[in-house]
Amino acid sequence: MNRRKKIKQLLQAHAKKASAKLAPASKSKYISKADRLKLAAEAEQPCAENSAQ
Template sequence: MNRRKKINQLLKAHAKKASAKLAPKSKPKYISKADRAKLAAEAASLPDPTTPVADAAQAGASPQD
């Protein structure tokens, strides 16, 4: 290969890598196993907002009109 072809090939390769870096990512971000376990534990410890206990407490507070 001559010098001009080598330089053009390198420039095209660098441009291709730069445009690929700017393209939107299709894969979701990786979450480690420890982080997934922590998130699951937090979700399990929080009470659901749709539980009947919370609705009963709100219903008891509203007759103060």
Template sequence: MNRRKKIQQLLKVHAKKASAKRAPQKKSKYISKADRAKLATESNDDAAVVTQS
């Protein structure tokens, strides 16, 4: 592989990574099962407080 081809490949890879960073994220951030359970209990507690008021 000659020097010019190596440089072109590197530039292409860097451009691809940069465009991937700028693209909007397709998936939301992963939330563990324990965190989901904790969030569910917190939301239930908040709902209970609102109904009691």
């Protein structure tokens, strides 16, 4: 592989990575199991309070 082609390939790879970082994430952020349990408990509390009244 000649020098120009190698440099061009490296620059294209860097540009591709940079544009991928700027693109919106397709995956949602990871939420730990403990946090999911806390959120579920918080969601259940208002429902229980409403039914008690």
